[in-house]
Amino acid sequence: MFESAELGHKTDKAEYEALVPTLRAQLLDAQFDLRELKQFAVVVLINGIDGAGKGETVNLLNEWMDPRHIETWAFDAPSAEEAERPFMWRFWRALPPKGKIGILFGNWYSETIHARVHRITKRAELDQRLDAINRFEAMLVREGVLLIKWWFHLSKAGQKARLKALEKNPKTRWRVTERDWKYYALYDRYRETAEHVLRHTSTGDAPWLIVDGSDERFRSLLVGRTLLEALRKRIESINKGWAPRQMAAPLTPSLDNLNLLNSLVLRQELGKKDYNELLELYQGRLALLCRSEAFRKRSLVLVFEGADAAGKGGAIRRITAALDARSFRVVPVAAPTEEERAQPYLWRFWRHVPRQGKITIFDRSWYGRVLVERVEGFCSEADWMRAYAEINDFEDQLIEAGAVVVKFWLAISDEEQLARFKAREAEPHKRFKITEEDWRNREKSAEYAQAVCDMVDRTSTENAPWTLVEADNKLYARIKVLRTVCERLEAALA
Amino acid sequence: MFESAELGHKTDKAEYEALVPTLRAQLLDAQFDLRELKQFAVVVLINGIDGAGKGETVNLLNEWMDPRHIETWAFDAPSAEEAERPFMWRFWRALPPKGKIGILFGNWYSETIHARVHRITKRAELDQRLDAINRFEAMLVREGVLLIKWWFHLSKAGQKARLKALEKNPKTRWRVTERDWKYYALYDRYRETAEHVLRHTSTGDAPWLIVDGSDERFRSLLVGRTLLEALRKRIESINKGWAPRQMAAPLTPSLDNLNLLNSLVLRQELGKKDYNELLELYQGRLALLCRSEAFRKRSLVLVFEGADAAGKGGAIRRITAALDARSFRVVPVAAPTEEERAQPYLWRFWRHVPRQGKITIFDRSWYGRVLVERVEGFCSEADWMRAYAEINDFEDQLIEAGAVVVKFWLAISDEEQLARFKAREAEPHKRFKITEEDWRNREKSAEYAQAVCDMVDRTSTENAPWTLVEADNKLYARIKVLRTVCERLEAALA
Numbered sequence: 001m002f003e004s005a006e007l008g009h010k011t012d013k014a015e016y017e018a019l020v021p022t023l024r025a026q027l028l029d030a031q032f033d034l035r036e037l038k039q040f041a042v043v044v045l046i047n048g049i050d051g052a053g054k055g056e057t058v059n060l061l062n063e064w065m066d067p068r069h070i071e072t073w074a075f076d077a078p079s080a081e082e083a084e085r086p087f088m089w090r091f092w093r094a095l096p097p098k099g100k101i102g103i104l105f106g107n108w109y110s111e112t113i114h115a116r117v118h119r120i121t122k123r124a125e126l127d128q129r130l131d132a133i134n135r136f137e138a139m140l141v142r143e144g145v146l147l148i149k150w151w152f153h154l155s156k157a158g159q160k161a162r163l164k165a166l167e168k169n170p171k172t173r174w175r176v177t178e179r180d181w182k183y184y185a186l187y188d189r190y191r192e193t194a195e196h197v198l199r200h201t202s203t204g205d206a207p208w209l210i211v212d213g214s215d216e217r218f219r220s221l222l223v224g225r226t227l228l229e230a231l232r233k234r235i236e237s238i239n240k241g242w243a244p245r246q247m248a249a250p251l252t253p254s255l256d257n258l259n260l261l262n263s264l265v266l267r268q269e270l271g272k273k274d275y276n277e278l279l280e281l282y283q284g285r286l287a288l289l290c291r292s293e294a295f296r297k298r299s300l301v302l303v304f305e306g307a308d309a310a311g312k313g314g315a316i317r318r319i320t321a322a323l324d325a326r327s328f329r330v331v332p333v334a335a336p337t338e339e340e341r342a343q344p345y346l347w348r349f350w351r352h353v354p355r356q357g358k359i360t361i362f363d364r365s366w367y368g369r370v371l372v373e374r375v376e377g378f379c380s381e382a383d384w385m386r387a388y389a390e391i392n393d394f395e396d397q398l399i400e401a402g403a404v405v406v407k408f409w410l411a412i413s414d415e416e417q418l419a420r421f422k423a424r425e426a427e428p429h430k431r432f433k434i435t436e437e438d439w440r441n442r443e444k445s446a447e448y449a450q451a452v453c454d455m456v457d458r459t460s461t462e463n464a465p466w467t468l469v470e471a472d473n474k475l476y477a478r479i480k481v482l483r484t485v486c487e488r489l490e491a492a493l494a
Numbered sequence: 495m496f497e498s499a500e501l502g503h504k505t506d507k508a509e510y511e512a513l514v515p516t517l518r519a520q521l522l523d524a525q526f527d528l529r530e531l532k533q534f535a536v537v538v539l540i541n542g543i544d545g546a547g548k549g550e551t552v553n554l555l556n557e558w559m560d561p562r563h564i565e566t567w568a569f570d571a572p573s574a575e576e577a578e579r580p581f582m583w584r585f586w587r588a589l590p591p592k593g594k595i596g597i598l599f600g601n602w603y604s605e606t607i608h609a610r611v612h613r614i615t616k617r618a619e620l621d622q623r624l625d626a627i628n629r630f631e632a633m634l635v636r637e638g639v640l641l642i643k644w645w646f647h648l649s650k651a652g653q654k655a656r657l658k659a660l661e662k663n664p665k666t667r668w669r670v671t672e673r674d675w676k677y678y679a680l681y682d683r684y685r686e687t688a689e690h691v692l693r694h695t696s697t698g699d700a701p702w703l704i705v706d707g708s709d710e711r712f713r714s715l716l717v718g719r720t721l722l723e724a725l726r727k728r729i730e731s732i733n734k735g736w737a738p739r740q741m742a743a744p745l746t747p748s749l750d751n752l753n754l755l756n757s758l759v760l761r762q763e764l765g766k767k768d769y770n771e772l773l774e775l776y777q778g779r780l781a782l783l784c785r786s787e788a789f790r791k792r793s794l795v796l797v798f799e800g801a802d803a804a805g806k807g808g809a810i811r812r813i814t815a816a817l818d819a820r821s822f823r824v825v826p827v828a829a830p831t832e833e834e835r836a837q838p839y840l841w842r843f844w845r846h847v848p849r850q851g852k853i854t855i856f857d858r859s860w861y862g863r864v865l866v867e868r869v870e871g872f873c874s875e876a877d878w879m880r881a882y883a884e885i886n887d888f889e890d891q892l893i894e895a896g897a898v899v900v901k902f903w904l905a906i907s908d909e910e911q912l913a914r915f916k917a918r919e920a921e922p923h924k925r926f927k928i929t930e931e932d933w934r935n936r937e938k939s940a941e942y943a944q945a946v947c948d949m950v951d952r953t954s955t956e957n958a959p960w961t962l963v964e965a966d967n968k969l970y971a972r973i974k975v976l977r978t979v980c981e982r983l984e985a986a987l988a
Binding site: 038041081084085086087088089092093095097098099122124125127128131132135136139140142143145299339342343344345346347350351353354355356383386389390393397398400401402 | 535575578579580586587592593619625626630634636637845847848877880883887891892894896
């Protein structure tokens, strides 16, 4: 969930100063249109790790735009008057009218997360509250509110560095209190709770947007750009006379060229001799794990995604070689059949959910919805936006029923892919594997990369994390896949 | 919630036999169109009290329509194979493809309710499951499924009579087992759980439809008509080229002339002398209750709805006469102001939520959404359909924060209303109270009556029940209102 926000995005000063004047002018324009139209209100939620720039961002938005039409609310512990009314009462009072922007800082999420981190609420109580929040936000969206939910993130090391830096500077020393360090000590628990909360409240209509808070300039540009795009998208749809409702803020735009995929070193060293040794080692481990007593009460779901010719089939064969043929099924996923198209899109995957003691390997999967269907426009934006939450729901149910879910994205460089395509064309028995479509897909590699990054950010969680596999060297990729499966199984069966 | 289903609806044999042939032909036509279009699937959920005709209805639908295109599923305890997979797995397998009707008997609700009635699950766990069900059903609806959720209801006495009747007949004796009587003993708990479940899963897109199960002919006609209307509505919208999604089944149509309102005896006897005595009695009780120590930690929300000239103002004045002027506020609700129109529709009511120890009296209320706004077309069908769940949510929050919520519908006959209108016109100082609009509203009294009945069925619950007040005699109405407020407060403060 926080993968992309921990890559260390940065914007240098010159670039920042070149971009800001235009952005400010555009934001002011958009704000003016919002006011003139008076067709919808904007609710901005500011949440996240302390020290990740929440306060600074709120100040900046007020500075960049016309503050007379921004209502900023900071909520702390409820007053006596507030405590005597329902939990949501003070937030209802803070809702901005149509034409205005309301920035809610310390909102319905802050208290909810705080109570769980400090174990004031139980997990089931937390879930009841999240459910109430989802219903409330769904109502806002259906009433036409443009809801933008920002989570400002810092890694643990990042938060520590930030607090130290504030302490060191005499001008900001006062901002760091003992409470801040006490909270820092709870970082892991806070992060875990936040992940749960974000996952359960990130819906197609009101998705969370994660902001890397480590670099002030990057963070400011990202927030400004996202707000601008969200406003413009809604305003245009109104000007075109479209129904303005239930249109989500766009996902976080890409500002720099840094993303999860291109921060990988795709060619990793591994020679044939080492490969053979490791292959034997991990296949042996896997064979024992899947035949163990403990596995009889569990099941295994493997998901393979990756660009064409990334080596999914080869990796799968190295796994199945270690398994009893009666225990697994490989499900190759292509375009849906007529029977499958007559059903909700997850139906064809539910069919293959393994029973206890069994293994299903998906060669491509339900993630097609947010990859090929998104990029090629086979489904509407609303459809793929809601799919993230539906997929998380689906995987949660698998895990709750005892399945271990392991998901791989096999990443190869454009050059390596080209080389493999050419090699396939040269080999008569592999030529059938390359089609016109494969060549066309290469032209959309930037869109696919964006879709992959959004997918990982929105569906990688503690229980069902994505493993990105550097796959320019096939041998390395196969071993990483095998090792990951073994480690995940060992952890689950321990 | 079950109010309308306990009125004892009946259809006589002659009427039934006259209506059925056409209905069957229409159902077959609609089923044919469904199959030809292949644009959506129909999922019918059959739930409710044992003995209320669930099985008979399923058989009937198969008899009336072409059973080759109906897939009927009856789920009992999960098999070993099913138990080893996620809870929803077996239901996913049962989903009908586009163009077909799937009847699911013993579905995701049956086990959920059963586990709670037998205290296998805790309340919070039940709520987690209901939340998962809501997400699942929202997904189905967004995938284009027409979801019809029927609850077959019997009163406690009705269930007993039904079981006895089955036992008496040698042909059906075998159907009544010891288990049935054991379950009958749990009727109250079952009803309470069912009310909670239905309330939390009745959404604007997939509302529950309650069927009075006591009379076989009435029940059969009602089910057939509802299914027909739902199919026709969706098919027409597809033929018109409208987006077919998120269109709910219509609420239960009215078959006979029996409803909650016209089953009331509107003129009740109460003379002036008795009135004065009772007035003093209840005003005294109310005064003490609202000044009691216990009330300081609670609050009171009174809702008055009713036709024009039903006597809301008079009833409210008899209450406020007993109260300390510093403790209450009367909120008259008229058309929303510009400020209020710029906000989600519940916003203007949230503003007036009382703090502890205080009282807010709403002279008309948030129910305007499902009354005047529905009937006059001031909001879309989707808007008022979702409002029932949103209103229930709102009142739940009030109650959770300690408020006692008491809701009154003041019912008067058309004749009495006419007499009062004329009397007002004759009195110079009351003439301003009658406008052109009031006369217009009288012409829509059938639509208003339907809206009132739907409102009561969908928002009357154990915690926040509606009280229907027979108001042709003002004196009687005022005393009933006062007495109800006193009794509800006494129960809450005890």
